[in-house]
Amino acid sequence: MISSVILYLLDYAVFGNLHEIITFMLGEIAFLPLEVLLVTLVIDRLLRYMERRNRLEKLNMVIGAFFVEVGTDLLAYLSDTDPEIEGMRTNPFDQTASVVVMEEGGKN
Secondary structure, three states: OHHHHHHHHHHHHHHOOHHHHHHHHHHHHHHHHHHHHHHHHHHHHHHHHHHHHHHHHHHHHHHHHHHHHHHHHHHHHHHHHOOOOOOEEOOOOOOOOOEEOOOHHHOO
16 A cells, blocks of 8 residues: 555656556556456365365375275275185286185285
């Protein structure tokens, strides 16, 4: 605020045209709500994007921690209880590939 007053006084001291200064000042004040709206929308969108990215990152960390802690034991338990799961294929995309049966502790 003070810097604006100083600059307007400097403009008046150099050019001496008070009508032009008042005209430009009113024009700037008239567009102030529009500028505030645009800046608010941009900042809001940026904050939403960052919040969503942080949430997804935290969710990925939780999912990763779950599968590190529970995933291996859960797969071993499911393979012991389901008679259709015999083992893992050496190449899961080739139905004719050999099946490798995993022993306790994940060793062949």
